Each structure stands twice: as C-alpha cells, then as structure tokens.
Amino acid sequence: MTDSAKPTLLVVDGHSLAYRAFFALPVDNFTTKDGQHTNGIYGFLAMLINLIKAEKPTHLAVAFDTSRESFRTREYSDYKANRSETPSEFKGQIPLLQDCLAAMSIQVLQKPDFEADDILATLATQGAAQGYNVLVCSGDRDTIQLVTDDVTLLYPNVQGVSQLKRYDTDAVIERYGVRPEQYPDIAALVGETSDNLPGVPKVGEKTAVKWLTQFGSLDALLDGADGVTGVVGNNLREHIDAVRRNRTLNRLLTDVELPVTVTDLEVQPMDAQAVRDIFARLEFKSLIPRVAELAGIEQQMAAVTSAAAMLAPVAVEPSPSDLAAWLDEASGEVAVTVTVDGGLPHRVGFSTADASAEATWNAEVAASLTPWLSSDAPKVFSDAKSQVKALRRAGVVLGGLTFDIIVAGWLMRPSFPDKTLAHLVDRYLDEKLPEADPTQLVPETEGATPGQLSWYTLRVAAKVREELAPSVASVLHDIELPTLQALADMELAGVAVSHAKLSGFSSELAERADAIAQDAYATIGREVNLGSPKQLQEVLFEELLLPKTRKTKTGYSTDAAVLADLQESNPHPFLDQLLQHREATKLRQIIESLDTAIGPDGRVHTTYVQTGSQTGRLSSTDPNLQNIPVRTDESKRIREAFEVGDGYETLLTADYSQIEMRIMAHLSADPGLVEAFNSGEDLHRFVGARVFAVDPSEVTPAMRTKVKAMSYGLVYGLSAFGLSKQLRIEQSEAKQLMMEYFARFGAVRDYLRSSVEQARIDGYTETIFGRRRPFPDLTSPNRVLRENAERAALNAPIQGSAADIMKIALFHIHHDFAAENLRSRVLMQIHDELVVEIAPGEWDAAEKIVRERMGDAADLTVPLDVQIGRGSDWNIAGH
Template sequence: MIKEKVLLLDGNSLAYRAFFALPLLTNDSGIHTNATYGFTMMLQKIVEEEKPTKMLVAFDAGKTTFRHESYGEYKGGRQKTPPELSEQFPYIRKLIDAYNIQRYELPLFEADDIIGTLARQALDEGMETVIVSGDKDLTQLASDSVTVYITRKGITDIEKYTPAHIEEKYGLTPQQIIDMKGLMGDASDNIPGVPGVGEKTAIKLLKEYGTVEALYEAIDAMKASKMKEKLVDNEEQAYLSKKLATIYTEAPIEISLQDISYSGPDEDALLAVWQELGFKSLIEKSEFSGNEVQHEDISFDIVETITEDTLTDRMAVHIELENEHYHSCRALGIALTDGEKTLYLPITDKLENEALKAWLEDESKQKLMADSKAAQAMLQRMGISLQGVTFDLLLASYIVNPAISGDDVAVLSKEFGYQDVQTNEALYGKGAKWHIPADDVLAEHVSRKALALWRLQPILEKKLQENEQFDLYKELELPLASILGRMESEGIQVNVDTLEKMGDELAIKLHEIEKAIYSLAGEEFNINSPKQLGVILFDKLGLPVIKKTKTGYSTAADVLEKLQAEHEIVKHILHYRQLAKLKSTYIEGLIKEVHGEDSKVHTRFQQALTATGRLSSTDPNLQNIPIRLEEGRKIRQAFVPSKPGWVLFAADYSQIELRVLAHMCEDPALVDAFRQGMDIHTRTAMDVFNVPAEEVTSNMRRAAKAVNFGIVYGISDYGLSQNLDITRKEAATFIDNYLASFPGVKGYMDRIVEAAKETGYVSTILNRRRYLPDIKSSNFNLRSFAERTAMNTPIQGSAADIIKKAMIDMDARLRKEGLQAKLLLQVHDELIFEAPQEEVEKLERIVPEVMENAIELMVPLKVDFSYGSSWYDAK
C-alpha cells in the first residue's frame, strides 16, 4: 500500500517570494510572468522530489481576518501589492488548476490557518505532511510527521524545519516559536511584541521560563532591570502578540484530506497555460505528447521530378525545413497542391528541377505558403529568387490574432478549425529522440501541410476582410516578409579580429579592475564567489548588511547598487561584473554567430511574434547589445560594410512613441512641444516641476524621461519607483502630476479603455488589432492589466506600423533611384543601410524624407541620421 503524503503550499507567500526573487519578466503579450514562472519552477521541483498523494495550495481570502478583531493594525504596515504581481495571481491560479492541484481560500482566515487545520487532520490520521512557505510562522506546526520547508534564496532553495532543526537553530520546540513571536513581535505582520525584545533576548527568556505565560507568572521574582520594566509595561501586548502569531488549526474549512488527492497534471491544460505565458523552455523539456489526431485519408504522389504541365497558376507550396535555423539547415522535401492533385518532391542538397525553379521565380504564379520569409531564405541559398507569394499562413494568422504564437503549421491550423496536420514534435520527436521519419511518412506530413494552406487561405482572408485588416496584411506585412528575407540572406559583415581585440582589451581592463579591488580589499580573493566577496564586504570592510542568503551575505546587483556610497570598492565590483558579462555573453557569443563562409551574421527577424507588431531578432539578438555602457557601444565597431569604399548609414526615429502618443491624445501641450521642436523631456520637466526651462536640472529631465516612456509602456508607481530609486509614494505623486500637466493624455487613456470595453480590442493607426478578453473581467487584476494594455498597445503598435511602412517605402525608393545601397538591419526604431560612399549625399536627402513621410501624424516625425566606417561610427 502506498503511504500517503500530504503537500500543503502557502500560495500568497510563495507568489511574493517568486516575484521579488526574479527580475520583472513579460511574455510576448506583455503579461508579467516572473512570479508565475518562479511558482512553476518551485512546483515542478517540489512535486518531483516529494511525490505527494494529496496536495493543496492555500490562499489568503482578503485583507481582513478574524485577527483584526483583536488588533486592528494587524498586517497594517504592509505595502500595497505591486500591480505587476497582482496581475499574475489569476495566472498562478490557472496554473494550479492545470496541475490538477486543489486550491482553497476561506473568508476571514489566512492561508496559514487552512494549512494548519489540514496539517492537524493529517497528523491525526498518521499521514506524513510537508508544508512549503516563505513565512517562518508556519514552523510552529513542525512535528515528527510534519516538516515545514521555508524558501530562502529565490524559491527553489529551501530550509527544512523539523523539531530537531528548530532545536538546533533556536534551542526551542516548535510550539515555542509562537512564544518567541509573542515576545519579539513580527514586523512583517505588524505584530508589536515587547519593545526592546529581539530574537536573542526572546530565546534566552524562553529557555529559562518556557512560555510567555510562565514568564509572566514568574515576573515578580525577576531581578529589577529595564528589561523587566518593558516586560511588565507590555504584558497585555505580549499575550496579544502570541495570540496573533498562533496559527488556528480548527478553521471551519469545507474541504478535507479526501478532497485533495493528487495524481498528476492535466497535460493539455498545462501545455496551454505554458503556451499562453510563453514558457518555451518548459514546453520543450516537457514529456507531454497530446498530439494524437485522427487524420482523414489524403491522396498524394511522390515524384522524382516536377514538369511544367503539372504546375498551375495558383498552388499551395510547402517547403519542409530540417529545423528553425533556416540559414544553415537543409530542406527535406517540397509539396505542392491545387486542392485536387498533390505532389511531393524529395530534396537533397539542391533543387535540381528547372521547371519548378522557373515557377517559383515567376511573379505571375500565385504561391500560398506557410512562412514565405523562411522559404525565401532557404531558396536564396539555392540560387532561387522567390516571387509571387499571395498568402502566408504565419502572417495571416498573426494579424487575425497576435496572441497566437509559434510557426508550426499544425498549431496554427488548429486555431482556425483545421486539425488534419500532425505537429512537428509528434512527427520528429525532440531532444535526443529527434529523427527524420521514413520517406513515405515525411511525404504525407509535408503534403498535409500544403493541403492545410490551400484550405485555410479563404478562411483567413475572409476574416481579414471582415476585420478591415486585409490592407495591413497585403500592403504591409506580406511585402515586408520579402524585404526581411532579403535582409536576412544578405546579413551584415562582422570583423572578428575587432571583436577578438575587444575581448583582449576587456581582459586587460578586467585585470586592472581586479588589482584595484584587491588593493581596496587588502587581499586577493575570488571576485566571482559571492561567499568570498561577502566576507570581504561585510566582515572585513564592515559594510551594512542588506540581505542574507543560506550561504552568507547577498552580493546581488540590487544590494551592491545600494552600497555604492558606502565604499569605493563597490563601484569597481559592479563595473567588473558588467565587463565580464560583456566579454562572455556579447563578444564571445557574437563571435560564435559569425558564419565562416562570408564573415557575416544573419540574424532572423521575428515578424509574427510580439503582440504589438514590433519586430524582434534572434540568432543573434542584435537588439540586446548593451549600448548604455561605452564598452558595450564599442561592440558596434565590429559591424562594418561588406565592400571597400562603402559605409554604414544609420537612421532612427526620434521619440517616435511619444510623437504617436501626442497624435493620439491630441494634448495641446504635447502637440505644441513637438511642433516647436522642443526637447520633450525638458518640456515635461517644466510642466511637472513648474519651473522655467533654464531651471530644469539633469535629475528633473531624467525623471521626466522615465515617466514619459513609462506612460507609453503602462508603468505603475512600483515600476517607476524601481527605475528612479524613489519611494512608491513619490513615484505615484510624479505620475499624478504628469497626468495633471497633460490632461489630454489622461483623456486618451480613459477613451481608449472605454472603446476597448465596447469592442473587445484596441487598434493601431494601420488597424493592427490586439484583443483584450479580460477588459471586462470581474477580476480586478486581470481587468487592470487589460486596461494598461489597452492604453499602451495602440502607441507601441502604431510605432511598429510606421517603421514597417518606412522599410517598404525605402525599399521601393532605393530601387526607383537605382541605388546600390541595401537595407541590412532594423533595430528598435533604427534602420541600418550599407552603401557606396558616393551614394551618401543622396541617402542623406531621401532616407529622412521617406521615413518622415511614411505615415502622416498630427505632429512631425523626426529622423536623425549619420554614417561611418562601422555601425559605431554611424551613431
């Protein structure tokens, strides 16, 4: 018989721990995910290790509990939950449900009381129990059959509290933890305790007297002292504090141990939640299949060649690529269908088929494709210039609903009711089990994909027409895919020698900083060892301790930043870490991405990924090069023209999102500032701080800049306080002052939210939509996130529309002018070209002209440009 094991988790506490342990992360839809991800990692680890048969996650039901009847100030000192965390609680609950784990909350009671009540029931029934929390209050429940796991550093690092461990750590029993709290209080819960009594004193008193009650029974015999005086004066407070700290183990819960059996997750539901949250690494590592689909029989012919008479004027064509890295992978096969006859042609290294080549390059022949950009990159390597693409499944599905992510034809097809394609993972397997199936199996798989394209094209194009998005698809995204495909194939030249030289220079700098650190420390030590560094900073140099970990002192970046004013060594350590990461992640990482045959990097532009319409780049991600640090900016020196006598020409939009905001909100002050050509951050500082331009300090402008861009991205008082290192109250005041100074912004925000509630979505200038299913949710957190998304998506998305339109217009203009200049990169709001030196004068005229007129706004668009012998020199 399997021995029962009960696992009880403190939902609120673990969510908070996860949120503050991980940096603010968001998925492609802009949903914050750090707490949910941390919670997931903890669940995965604890379930795997403990293998529970019964499981429950308990939550606090609200701010008011029965303890408030005894003490109205209970938990009164706690700061308001950051909205970035609040918005994650519904997803954490959804995650728990997908795991098939019971969750429970009870009005007027805390999660601790639910856990305590179930732990007592499990104890009575002789079951082993594990409790997991970040709150040490629960250690009072430890017993021979109840172990309390308290999270320490992060959320997966735990300390196990048993009666023996509590005896070793404090010299107390689990029950005496309550007495200890009664005497010393608990600042986190606003339990007062006895003023002047800390942990050491409380433990000393309890070792002598045993309990709070026994202490006060013997108080008269205690020798006179200031401590005795405090104890006598605060007797009632000590009893109250002990009562507040006591977990109630007889809460009137309506759930029993029989109700919380656990047998594993709902794999489909869990995969769906992970997909929604963007937990790609978890999806890749999971062993769930869930891909079994009953397919209808299809007819297809495997052929050795394709002749001209088998090709028609309009066909769906699917090229199966070995993997997503299409700049270096090979094509496995190609299927073509006209809806009636389907052909499959295996491909080796080259496409040796002249009729098919001519058809692919013929613009008059309509091609329906899954991902035309990937196909174009592959065909380019075979010397084929793809023309005539009239349908792209990836782009069409993305425009219809940008929340749909991934490029697997099976996944995209399923979204629109067509389930007759097997997923790539189901066919090929994954990881060490990945394999190419038998020829006939592969042929059927690729043929089914081609048929899916044929059948989905009318369905998706009808939806695009209904949504008035067909122009966005046909005139913007589809031609852009072709441009991006050429940019990816062209790549950008990288001078590896320059990168290696930078790496050597950084190594010298790191050595110099090392010496400075050793000199200030008075000894050599391993700077990369948090333990050794902690000893130097806190034991030897006596810096104030801000945070501790299980191994000693925390030396995390946020801790060191707060200590910079305390000692000169700290800034050297922070600089050392920055340069070390620059060397390993960016310089050495970039060198690995340079293709040996052409000394170029061929970044992939993700066109159908972000919810706002922004492009992103991968392999390598050129948007992540840290340019705030001079050494980081210098990495751009390695990006050079591919031909002698050529230059790189860079042009970027100035404050495009703020200009879009001014256009959308029509605030007179914002519009006037841009029309007058003022520095918008200075203007904002003038209005918010109520000072003339000459009195605006650099700190005022910095704060104004943070709130300007923060407004665009839906920043909260918590987020702004983190950015500016000020209190949340100061940040909230600053945001209020900003909105009072620019009432048009507030009016826009109110209008756009109301419109979203009516339609269920928001739109950009070119009618790109983002659906907001939670905009009317009764759940405050989900609704608040949807409202912030409604405010900022039209701004960010319209900026994306503008730069995409500019790329199309520039491509046409370069061809019209007969220039050799080529567009190589798009990074954020910047376009990078390479061109012969003699074309620079013309580029200086036409690039800003085209970019500034891509879309007409109420305020002028402004483009800054420069050129040079490297990307660095062009800035």
C-alpha cells in the first residue's frame, strides 16, 4: 500500500519494456501505412498509460540505454555478448517512442556509458531518501536489489508487458527466499544467462539461498568456501572469481550524475496537440482518448497553479441599426461568425478587440448589415466558405474577407487536421472552446454563441498572423482567399446532371454485374461474395491453387494489377469474370452516388475542400466530382449525363496540357525540355526522339509510351523498379531507359536532387508562389519514412505550383465574368481542367477570358498550353 500523503516517483526502464513489447505484440498488427513498425512503442505506451492511471505518480521519468556499450562492457568484454543483434525494426522505434514521451511532457533520461537501470537506481535512491514512494518499473531482474520499504519494483510477467507484478520486500522474500539487497548475491552465484554471466555450475536458486542463509552473507560464504562440501563446493571454489565478477557487474550504480533531480521530474501538463500529432502519425487512434483522459487529470492538477483561461465576454445584442453603426465605426478588423441553418444565415456574431455583439438574422438585420458586410471593411472568419454561401443565398455578397484562420492554419501546417475553430483555439490559445455535447439532449455545457466564436476567431487570427511567413501570407491573400469566393459560387451553381441518363445505365450495369457473378459462380462451382477480398483469397489461392501474390496486411492482394499478372501466368476464366464484375459494380457505385446527389434543382452541388490536400490542390466531396471515370467507353456514358443546364447554351471545358512537365521544365531550366515545349512538337515524341536518338518521325508508339511513363513517373519519384513494373519490362531495361533519359535531360535530375536537398536543409518545400509544405521526415533515421518523404518532397513543389496556377486562373476567370457582366460561370475544377457553363451569346467573350486567364496565370519560361472544348454535355465538350 502506498502512503497517499507522500509524493510518488515512478521511474521506468524504457528500453527493456519496449523490447519486451516488441516481441509480445505481432508486428503485422502494428505497422503504419508508411511501413513504420510500432509494436514496441504501442505496447510500451499502453502499459505506461495504465501504470500512470493506476499509480497516479506525481513525479515520472523514463530511462533508456544509449547503446549496448557501457562501463560494464569495458570491465568485462563478454558482458551481454551473447545477445543477438537488436532487430532493426526495433531500433527505429526508440526515437519515435521518445518523441511520444516528449509530447506527453514525460522526462526522458539517458547517459552514455550507463545503462538505464543505473539511472533508475540513482533516482530511486534519491527519491527514497527524500521521502517519496518510489516505483521502479523494469524488465531487468537486477533491479530487484533496489526494493526497500520505500521502493517497489513492478516487473513484467513472462508474457509481454500487460501484467506487472509488484515486488515489495515481502514479495521478494516470498519469491526468492532472501531479502532484496541479497538478490544480487544469488544472481552472482547462479549466473545470468541473458547477460552472458556464467555462475557456479550446478548451483541454482535453491543452493544459493541455502548457502547465504547458512553463511549470512556472500563475503562470508566466499571466505569460508573451503568448508563447503561436495561437487558444488568444488565448483564454488573453482568459480569464485566469476562470482566476484558477477557481483561487481550486477551492482547497480546509485550515484550516476544526472542533469535533473527528483523534484525536476514533477508531472507536467501534456502538449495535447503534440500528442495528437505524433499519435496520429503512428496511427495510435485508440490510445489518443486514453492519453487524453490522463491529460485531463493532469490539467486539473496544473490548473491550480496556472492562471485560468480567459473567458469569452458575453456578447451584447444591440438593435440592428446600433449594430450597423458600431460595425461602421469599428477601427480594425472585425471577426464575423454566421451560423447556418438550412443553408441560410441564422445568427450572426461580431467581435472586435474589446467588444462582441450578435443578432438573429432577419429581414431587418439583413437590411441594416448588408452595406457593411458587402463593403471592403476588413473581416476575419473561421471557415468562411460555408458562411459566404449562406450569405449569398440571402442575397448578400461578402466583401473585405481579409483572413480565414482555418485556411491560414492549413497553409502553415497542411498535414495536420486543424480543421475546426476548436482545434485552433486549442493549439494557438491553449484554451478550450466551449462546446455543447451533441450526445446529450440537455447539454451540461453551453456551446459558444456566434459573438463568442468571433471573439475566439479574432484572437486566434492574431496568433496565426504572428507565425505566418511572408510568402505564405501572400499565398493566403493573393491566391486562397480570392479562390474561396470563387469556390463558394461554383458550389452554389452546381452542375446539371441527368437522372434519366444515369438511372437507365445503373440498372443495366446491375443486370450485367449479376450475370457475370452467376457465370463466375458456375466457373468455381460455388457462390462467394465477389466483393470480399477475404473470400476471394480462399477461392484463388486455396481452391484454384493459383500462385500467391503480393502480400497485404491481412493476406494476399487481389487487386486489378495482381489479377492481370495472374491471368498472364495462370490463365483462368474466373479471373476475367472477377475483373469484369469489379468494373461493372464500381461503375454502378459511382453512378448511384451521383444520382442520389442530384438536388431538387436537377443539379449536383459538390463541396470543394480548400484545405483538403497537403500540396495545395482542392479536394471534392459529397459527391467527389474529381474522380468521375473518363478512360473507358462505358465511362463516357457517365460524362454524357453532365449536361448544360436550363437557360444556358453550352458547356466549355478548358484544360492545361502537361502542366506538371511544363513546371518541371521551368523549375529545372533543362534546355532540352524547354526546347521541347517551345518547339510545338508533341512532348513525348520530342523526348522519345532525344532518348532513343532517332528522328521525331521515327518515334514508335512503344517508344512514346516508355518516355511518357518515364516523364510522368519523374514527377512522383519513380524508381527503376516501379518503371519496370508499370511498363512490364525488365528492370535492367528500365534502368537503361532512365540512364538515357537523364543523359539527355540531365538538368531535370539535377533539379530534383537539389530540390530535395534544399528541403532537407529548410525543412520544407516551396512552390513557385511561396506555398510551403514541411517535411520533418527528410532527416529521419528511419529509411522508410525518409524515402517516402523524399518522394513527396520531390512532388510537392510541382503538384503544388500547378495547383497555384489553376487557382489563380480560376479566380481571375470568376472575377472577369462578373466584371464583364456575363452570366456564364465556372462549375467544376478537376485539378488541371475547368468546366464552364456558357450563357446564350457569351461563348466568344467567355472563351477569350478562359483562354487568356489560364494562359497568363503564371509567367514561366515555357508557355502554358490550354485546350478548349465545347459541347452540350461533358463528354462532347471534353474532346
């Protein structure tokens, strides 16, 4: 029992426990999508969390070995020499584990030349002397010697680390028959196989205990060794030096000099955001709430000493005219929050540095506030787009949008999911946004009102601005905020989709899928769920006995590439039937989701997620209009359902051709590639002619396919292995192709190399327009993480610059259409393509704007080529 009046010090041997967890947990179940093994980290943290929860330590530290070498190996070179090489899968986990502990504000201690247990011994001794209850958690038996009335050992059971056994003095006596301080004497006599310390032959615990009880101490035993009879007595006399050596080596040091004292180990509040970040990276979803629970306890404790968070002022609710007058007089920026109900404004709230006000949206409020809302008076929002849309539905065109904290937060940290005001309040203000609990009918806590939300928004904006690099700020103001307004209008406009065209096709595909399924069942003689990879594996690899394919986490892959390979090596009708079934059902899925998304206005309104990618691209959801099939004949029928809407004349599509390769030419300034784009020749033909040293007219389709794959692959960091795989050629041939390619376009390789190197130095990549993406993993000692980061870093400036260019073109077009009073409007953006709905009589004017704005969006050393199409539906217009 612990004395609750005393503080509790918990010291943990990180290395030995993580190592046990590593072997106890199946590595297959603990691997991130990046390939990082996490079983040791996970097992250790799960144990530590349970331990903290159960023991509630007031002071805490985790110690690590720095390497296998220590003063002990210098004294006895065979110490631990029999241990097998530490698996590399484990080694890489230790730095990540230490990152986790740092995020949890847990003190990590290690010291060259000493083992973790020496640090534990030193801290335990200090702690006990200073009146702490001390808990030592270690997987090394030598720590038994530390147990006293004040020091308890927590030792893992044989299996894993989930169960810890408590050793106090009585428990040690019960288990080993001697007092804790005598345990090293026993160990010295018996020896420790795991440390490569042989003891006295034929002497086990029983004999050792008997001797010690008989002689009273190890010294007395060794002095009186001549009096010990029998074979074991002879053995003892012969191995007396080994015993002395063992006893020296297994004595833990209690006077290691450390940079901290026990009082410095007081439990600190966790950095909640850092914990979430690193746990998310390691994909420890289930651990996050468990840590949060702990953090809650700690924050309560910490709150006693730290100042209470500022409380949001109660917003006043003035008359509409007073509110408008107050806004007009506001000197600086005003934060605005519009709550939306049924797509329309419901409540509006405003906050300046020193006051907040709010109102319920109605005709009178709308009339009073519209002039200010549509003016250039500076306004800050949190996630403006949905609010901009609501206002626009109410007839108000928002002006003066100068900051959006969600977009700005994303620009600074595009990889982190700070997608709500609450996240940002947490991260930048270190406060909790009051939120109503949606699971409770009568919430215990009130949610913040719009005025209060604005107050938080304004304060977050100030913090975010401080951290915003100038180049990123310019991306926000010059690209993202204008784009936001254009996106709002695109979403509101939607695109007309014909239910009639879709529903017929859908049932046709359903019938086809059904028929294929029946054939497939006949082929294999039973019914299976063709949508279940698990059941398919049984059929393919156990019943049809086809060769095993690429491994996945849960078995063997059955994806299309794998099935195509199988079909080639082991042709079987089932494979084809499965592929066809997949194709039909997938197509039907897409059609169905599209069909159900058609609104009462006959149009589909997607949502563009402006913060949806790490590179600067948009993403599209509910439904995703950026992955509508295009490659096959069947998919054309889907695009035919995207029609010009009532009151409009035709659709226009405009796409950038080879924009990423053009950006590559610009950034690398490769003379060959620049010439390719300035020559007017087909890019792949031109490149093929150079690579294969033939005349452009002699470039065969096969040659063109190869250089095309190579060119596109470059942008993604493709390897010779990947290239050979894709082109189904020998790796040696792929290697040769890459050599020839770089011999002719060497500046491309130089650029790619130097851009990754620069990113390693800076810690981030930057697009032509200054958009940044951090890459902390470029310096990771973990090869998987590092190489993944290198490929992403290679791609980010190219994909990101293309996204910048498209956004610039988009908002310019949007702006020009309005400025020239055209009714024509942009409907969709598919990364390098725009779809525009042209009002009657406006083709020439609209086409000119689109062509010029896209062509002039960036000033590169190569031209931006824009392809324009026209037609009554997306399929026709897209040609």
